[in-house]
Amino acid sequence: MHEHDVLVIGGGGAGLRAAIAAQEEGADVAIVTKLHPVRSHTGAAEGGINAAIREGDSWDLHAYDTMKGSDYLGDAPAIETLAQDSPEETIQLEHWGMPFSREDDGTVSQRPFGGLSFPRTTYAGAETGHHLLHTMYEQVVKRGIQVYDEWYVSELAVTDEDDPSERTCHGVVGYDIKTGQVEGFKARNGVILATGGLGQVYDHTTNAVANTGDGAAMAYRAGVPLEDMEFIQFHPTTLPSTGVLISEGVRGEGGILYNAEGERFMFEYGYANNDGELASRDVVSRAELTEINEGRGVEDEYVYLDMRHLGEERITDRLENILHLARDFEGVDGLEEPMPVKPGQHYAMGGIETNEHGQTCIDGLYAAGECACVSVHGSNRLGGNALPELIVFGARAGRHAAGTDLGEPEIATGRDEEFEREDGLDTPVDPGAVGGASDAVADGGERTDGSRSSSDARSDGGTAVASADDVVQRAVENQRTRIDRLLNEDSGVQQAELREKLQKSMTQNVNVFRNEEGLKTALEDIREVRERYEDVYVDDPSRTFNTDLIHTIEMQNLLDLAEAITLGALARDEFRGAHWRQEHQERKDDEWLKHTMLAWNDGSPELYYKPVILEGEEDTYEPKVRSY
Amino acid sequence: MSTQIQEESEEATETETETAPVERESPGDRRREAKRTASDQRVASEPVGEIEGDTFRLKVFRYDPEVEGKMEPRFDDFTVPREKGMTVLDALIYARDHYDTTLTFRHSCRQAVCGSDAFFINGRQRLGCQTQISDLDGPVRVEPLPHQDVVKDLVVDMEHFYDQMHAVEPFFQGDTPDGDLEEQRQSRENREKIKMSTRCIWCGACMSSCNIAAGDNEYLGPAAINKAYRFAMDDREEDELKEHRMKILDQEHGVWRCQTQFSCTNVCPKDIPLTEHIQELKREAVKQNLKFW
Numbered sequence: 001m002h003e004h005d006v007l008v009i010g011g012g013g014a015g016l017r018a019a020i021a022a023q024e025e026g027a028d029v030a031i032v033t034k035l036h037p038v039r040s041h042t043g044a045a046e047g048g049i050n051a052a053i054r055e056g057d058s059w060d061l062h063a064y065d066t067m068k069g070s071d072y073l074g075d076a077p078a079i080e081t082l083a084q085d086s087p088e089e090t091i092q093l094e095h096w097g098m099p100f101s102r103e104d105d106g107t108v109s110q111r112p113f114g115g116l117s118f119p120r121t122t123y124a125g126a127e128t129g130h131h132l133l134h135t136m137y138e139q140v141v142k143r144g145i146q147v148y149d150e151w152y153v154s155e156l157a158v159t160d161e162d163d164p165s166e167r168t169c170h171g172v173v174g175y176d177i178k179t180g181q182v183e184g185f186k187a188r189n190g191v192i193l194a195t196g197g198l199g200q201v202y203d204h205t206t207n208a209v210a211n212t213g214d215g216a217a218m219a220y221r222a223g224v225p226l227e228d229m230e231f232i233q234f235h236p237t238t239l240p241s242t243g244v245l246i247s248e249g250v251r252g253e254g255g256i257l258y259n260a261e262g263e264r265f266m267f268e269y270g271y272a273n274n275d276g277e278l279a280s281r282d283v284v285s286r287a288e289l290t291e292i293n294e295g296r297g298v299e300d301e302y303v304y305l306d307m308r309h310l311g312e313e314r315i316t317d318r319l320e321n322i323l324h325l326a327r328d329f330e331g332v333d334g335l336e337e338p339m340p341v342k343p344g345q346h347y348a349m350g351g352i353e354t355n356e357h358g359q360t361c362i363d364g365l366y367a368a369g370e371c372a373c374v375s376v377h378g379s380n381r382l383g384g385n386a387l388p389e390l391i392v393f394g395a396r397a398g399r400h401a402a403g404t405d406l407g408e409p410e411i412a413t414g415r416d417e418e419f420e421r422e423d424g425l426d427t428p429v430d431p432g433a434v435g436g437a438s439d440a441v442a443d444g445g446e447r448t449d450g451s452r453s454s455s456d457a458r459s460d461g462g463t464a465v466a467s468a469d470d471v472v473q474r475a476v477e478n479q480r481t482r483i484d485r486l487l488n489e490d491s492g493v494q495q496a497e498l499r500e501k502l503q504k505s506m507t508q509n510v511n512v513f514r515n516e517e518g519l520k521t522a523l524e525d526i527r528e529v530r531e532r533y534e535d536v537y538v539d540d541p542s543r544t545f546n547t548d549l550i551h552t553i554e555m556q557n558l559l560d561l562a563e564a565i566t567l568g569a570l571a572r573d574e575f576r577g578a579h580w581r582q583e584h585q586e587r588k589d590d591e592w593l594k595h596t597m598l599a600w601n602d603g604s605p606e607l608y609y610k611p612v613i614l615e616g617e618e619d620t621y622e623p624k625v626r627s628y
Numbered sequence: 629m630s631t632q633i634q635e636e637s638e639e640a641t642e643t644e645t646e647t648a649p650v651e652r653e654s655p656g657d658r659r660r661e662a663k664r665t666a667s668d669q670r671v672a673s674e675p676v677g678e679i680e681g682d683t684f685r686l687k688v689f690r691y692d693p694e695v696e697g698k699m700e701p702r703f704d705d706f707t708v709p710r711e712k713g714m715t716v717l718d719a720l721i722y723a724r725d726h727y728d729t730t731l732t733f734r735h736s737c738r739q740a741v742c743g744s745d746a747f748f749i750n751g752r753q754r755l756g757c758q759t760q761i762s763d764l765d766g767p768v769r770v771e772p773l774p775h776q777d778v779v780k781d782l783v784v785d786m787e788h789f790y791d792q793m794h795a796v797e798p799f800f801q802g803d804t805p806d807g808d809l810e811e812q813r814q815s816r817e818n819r820e821k822i823k824m825s826t827r828c829i830w831c832g833a834c835m836s837s838c839n840i841a842a843g844d845n846e847y848l849g850p851a852a853i854n855k856a857y858r859f860a861m862d863d864r865e866e867d868e869l870k871e872h873r874m875k876i877l878d879q880e881h882g883v884w885r886c887q888t889q890f891s892c893t894n895v896c897p898k899d900i901p902l903t904e905h906i907q908e909l910k911r912e913a914v915k916q917n918l919k920f921w
Contacts, residue, residue, distance in 0.1 A: 097800025
């Protein structure tokens, strides 16, 4: 069994920042990650980092823009923490050598981004994420932080008290992809989940193949509620054939959107009379799809993004990477012709419920970055706010897990008796584990008779508390049994077929435009795939680099998260931010200024609601009509 | 094992995916039956690998150290439908998801930034995701990166590559901020100077293409030297540090090993002028040495 003070799961931006912070506080920290850190999808982020570092700008303007962008569903303490900490974190990156773009006087460059009242998006060409990721990995190397790369974490080692808020996380189970060994990792202080996005729930996404929401799904099954999962960001400018992202920086620099008739539709059809192309992402995505649905799209599929008028010099200086992407992945020369774009899944606003220190309701379990929901982004994330989230909340989680006192959190986690319950949701099928609730706390629903369930830990001697080692060891045994079963089974259904069915249904039914019928269809499809997943098997019997096995385990995570997204979307009968409902065309502040919370409840998911915190440090944010 | 040993015997070891007899019909059996039919079809398909037309032939290197039938390296052929804009990575994914789920290769971002899918494609190091099928003369032949140990199928052991990258102290060593929120200044020119070197995605294509690295395991190699260049040329670091960095490079297995064959530069998927960077560092090393005379 490996043992460290702090274990960071995931080697992207949030994970690396957390590890550096924990190490600086003196902790023995290790990163356990299914990809080598430099392969993480943070590297694909293009646009930039919002940080109020200039004269005329201030953290409270950044906070205000973020709250408005969230459509008043972000929590003020989280948003203000982001806006306050981002300048220092951004400058810290510069001091670690990050190659930011520069002004004539040698200061770092900033540019306008959608929904911002000041051009505060700090950038490094159109490859900001790549530089951020590599800069932080370099610092990890400098500090000699141990990295277990190509180790896939498949279960959290958590005690199994009835009330999730009384549980403790003691570590994780890792699967060494290269050798097939299953081993326990014990964390003396804490486990920080930094596993990134869940875009593989959809079939047209900017996300990497590795973005399967592993951390969020594991935390959910271990008892941490998922928050605001229905809010999925669809980025307005992705390449139609692959989903590759074309940065908002193109519009930030002056790029223009046209429909098939050559009309600048953001203005011509009144989608955003002030900000036009630089309205918030949800607004622009809906505008594009409306154009396409009304017959003004190109080939009924996409619209044009034109940057030719910016001139070769400016494009090469600030957006060179976009030229490469358009050429390599769509065969288009951005200097000579407009680029075809359409909305694609990009980001999950929701995730693992945490407070502003990254803590979940389970003692010793933290989350940061896209897998977490603090909540900064509420119902819609502004461009340029994901990277500061990684570094701000990654650093905070790392410090707290290493034992630093960050003060009393203002955001509460876990379920309160007084929270409103959802009992009226009409679902066509029962959600949750096949076979309904079980007393299994841990992962996968894969337990066989031969394995000892972690509930044995509780029953052993009644009041006796299982030792941390026992909790980890039992989780290890559980995963060994699960993996042996998947490998030894030689008939059944394979994950590729199930994944395709799930992704297609989610893209069809739980996309930018949603209605009750589609959402219910999605729940039925998810149920069907869930039931078929019971018979899943892995064709490849090898213990060596078995990607078939990894994809099969990931599939369970995709299922649980797809269901969470769809349940939230069905429950929320209003239109807020990225969540649009055909039958409910207005934002309902009287009813819906609250977070959608979903508890796994040992296999029978339960929805409840938690109030939004709009009281800031100085003022209370008053919900206003959101127009751009 | 290494691809080196393999290459002579490759024609002789070409085989079809094995097909075991079945006793009862389960979904898995039906799937295997479909796979067998598909495999029969690919035998019956055109003898030469036509890249024009509806389908093309994809030849993929196969090896698994512990699975019977795969311990002897071989090539498998797959017939893949041709689609507009299809990349080599798309073709591999198609072959895996439709014919053989045991086909193994690293891939993640699909957009040439994670650096996972550098392969030896039709005799040259390229990223699978960045290589259009229409740009290749068929049949499309995909092998693991040469000069690296093969773990399984197209997956190579990257440890040596990472060790070399780490050996050049690949991290900024300047001051840390004292809380006054001031960035260091850097001229546009200096940022421009290091820009190309910062684009490296650690894919290993350059190292694999380098004859010198193949013969000298201790040679730092083009990627690591480029990484060192990125810091040595960054004005934000102090001059003393630059001297320290030059010492790492000015050694037996450092910059002087490069024989300017330009193979690394030719294969770099991010168009980094690696050979030029190495040459510039050689000149710097000479200057540094003159200084101490």
